[in-house]
Amino acid sequence: MIRIEELKKSYGGKEALKGVSLQLPRGEIVGLFGENGAGKSTLMKCILGFLPYTGDITLDGEKITRKNIAKISFATSEHSFFGNLTAEGHRDFYKEHFPDFSDKRFMALMDFFELPMSKPVKSFSTGQKNQFEVILALCQGADYILMDEPFAGNDIFNREDFYKVLLGILTERETVLLSTHLIEEVSDFIGRAVLIRGGEIVGDVYTSQLEDEGKDLITYIKETYHYRADRVSRALDELCDGEV
Amino acid sequence: MRSTKTALRFDRFAPPGMPLKHMTDSFVGGNIIAALWAFFAFLISYSADLDDLYYTYLGVKHIYEGAVMPDFTDTLGGSLIIFNILALWMLGYAVYFYMSYYRGSKSIYTMRRLPDRWEIHKRSITLPLLAIAAILVVAFVMTMICFATYMIFTPDQCLQPHQWAKLWRNII
Numbered sequence: 122m123i124r125i126e127e128l129k130k131s132y133g134g135k136e137a138l139k140g141v142s143l144q145l146p147r148g149e150i151v152g153l154f155g156e157n158g159a160g161k162s163t164l165m166k167c168i169l170g171f172l173p174y175t176g177d178i179t180l181d182g183e184k185i186t187r188k189n190i191a192k193i194s195f196a197t198s199e200h201s202f203f204g205n206l207t208a209e210g211h212r213d214f215y216k217e218h219f220p221d222f223s224d225k226r227f228m229a230l231m232d233f234f235e236l237p238m239s240k241p242v243k244s245f246s247t248g249q250k251n252q253f254e255v256i257l258a259l260c261q262g263a264d265y266i267l268m269d270e271p272f273a274g275n276d277i278f279n280r281e282d283f284y285k286v287l288l289g290i291l292t293e294r295e296t297v298l299l300s301t302h303l304i305e306e307v308s309d310f311i312g313r314a315v316l317i318r319g320g321e322i323v324g325d326v327y328t329s330q331l332e333d334e335g336k337d338l339i340t341y342i343k344e345t346y347h348y349r350a351d352r353v354s355r356a357l358d359e360l361c362d363g364e365v
Numbered sequence: 366m367r368s369t370k371t372a373l374r375f376d377r378f379a380p381p382g383m384p385l386k387h388m389t390d391s392f393v394g395g396n397i398i399a400a401l402w403a404f405f406a407f408l409i410s411y412s413a414d415l416d417d418l419y420y421t422y423l424g425v426k427h428i429y430e431g432a433v434m435p436d437f438t439d440t441l442g443g444s445l446i447i448f449n450i451l452a453l454w455m456l457g458y459a460v461y462f463y464m465s466y467y468r469g470s471k472s473i474y475t476m477r478r479l480p481d482r483w484e485i486h487k488r489s490i491t492l493p494l495l496a497i498a499a500i501l502v503v504a505f506v507m508t509m510i511c512f513a514t515y516m517i518f519t520p521d522q523c524l525q526p527h528q529w530a531k532l533w534r535n536i537i
Binding site: 191203241 | 380382384469470472474475481482484
């Protein structure tokens with residue numbers, strides 16, 4: 122389990138995370154939702170140790186260090202692959218550094234998405250780059266897979282393929298923390314939704330719980346964010362002096 | 366086959382996928398230029414110092430009474446300067462290699478979460494340091510060639526004593 126307690130992070134004087142506490146047990150697919158700048162990426166980067174922070178983050182009861190970092194993988198829309206390296210080169214590199222790297226899963230996913238093995242990854246299209254980024258994260262052999270807007274730039278068919286593949290290949294040991302704006306798309310695919318706003322967790326709910334309450338995810342999010350449906354029409358009204 | 370193996374071995378000490386041709390070309394070309402520059406700069410300086418030992422009388426060259434040749438290190442002067450520049454250039458590759466993890470994609474995220482914390486350093490500084498070591502060796506060889514030239518062609522009576530010791534004092 123990844124346990125986050127009272128996590129705080131500031132950039133200059135601005136607080137990006139204001140005492141976030143969260144638990145990510147094994148085997149869950151968790152959606153992390155929030156506006157731009159809400160703190161989603163910062164949260165993930167703190168978990169990975171990329172950013173200094175105050176508070177406590179543990180992985181299966183231990184501090185996250187080089188000894189256990191291989192249990193966490195990361196896919197980001199910024200892309201963390203090596204542009205000049207081929208897919209085959211990545212496979213060799215990952216095999217060398219991550220002992221639990223799944224060659225079988227890697228080849229199956231490369232085959233499924235029809236990605237070339239011997240071309241430098243920088244020559245891939247944006248969609249292919251995103252696919253490859255996620256493939257690496259899924260094949261590292263990690264128990265906790267962090268994904269930060271991994272499908273930005275992929276078309277809808279492609280994304281749907283990915284959700285299906287994800288559901289099909291993930292094992293009980295694997296946890297996915299997926300940050301995305303595509304709420305409706307992932308609503309059937311995630312088991313839990315965590316809402317972050319202004320650096321604070323403002324909502325944390327299991328989708329099964331929502332189903333029991335007869336509520337969908339979008340409604341829950343709108344309620345939690347106190348979304349005002351008439352906001353746009355009122356703004357237009359004011360702008361156009363009631364002529365609209 | 367041998368060159369492929371060598372290339373693969375070097376790849377392990379550079380950022381993954383980094384083409385090394387530019388660095389190899391700079392290294393080889395730079396060493397050739399530095400070695401040629403060092404030798405010819407030394408020859409020009411040495412010839413001038415050697416000429417100063419002689420005067421011509423009735424068409425015959427004679428050595429001035431009590432004339433001494435400047436120390437080898439003085440004659441050598443700044444002949445090795447290109448090697449210094451080349452070494453700095455190679456050191457620049459360490460920065461270039463490290464910055465490559467931020468260019469295009471953010472592969473720094475992968476490098477920073479590798480279980481082996483030294484991998485990023487290994488792949489950033491090993492080749493530049495090896496190149497600098499090789500440059501030092503070439504510079505040393507060139508110094509020895511120049512020193513041999515100096516010792517062989519300078520008239521014995523004009524040589525100041527302890528040239529070898531003076532050279533080592535300068536090297537150290």
